[in-house]
Amino acid sequence: xxxxxVADLTSLLKALRDEGCNVLDKTDDSEYGKFGWVIDPEGNKxxxxxxxxxx
Numbered sequence: 001x002x003x004x005x006v007a008d009l010t011s012l013l014k015a016l017r018d019e020g021c022n023v024l025d026k027t028d029d030s031e032y033g034k035f036g037w038v039i040d041p042e043g044n045k046x047x048x049x050x051x052x053x054x055x
Contacts, residue, residue, distance in 0.1 A: 001045045009034045009050035 006012050009027070013036045017023045022039040029035075034050040 001047055003047040003049055006048050006050050009036050009048055012036075012048060013038075 024037040036048045
């Protein structure tokens, strides 16, 4: 799995959905930050990570 650090997970996931990307419904919000996932055109899972504030 590929992992990308992002600045605004919620907005990015919305933009990806609006473009027709395969965005998984599940997200995770923990002490380590916010996580979301998309599936790329080749079927690979891509993790998007927004670190906690201040990091």
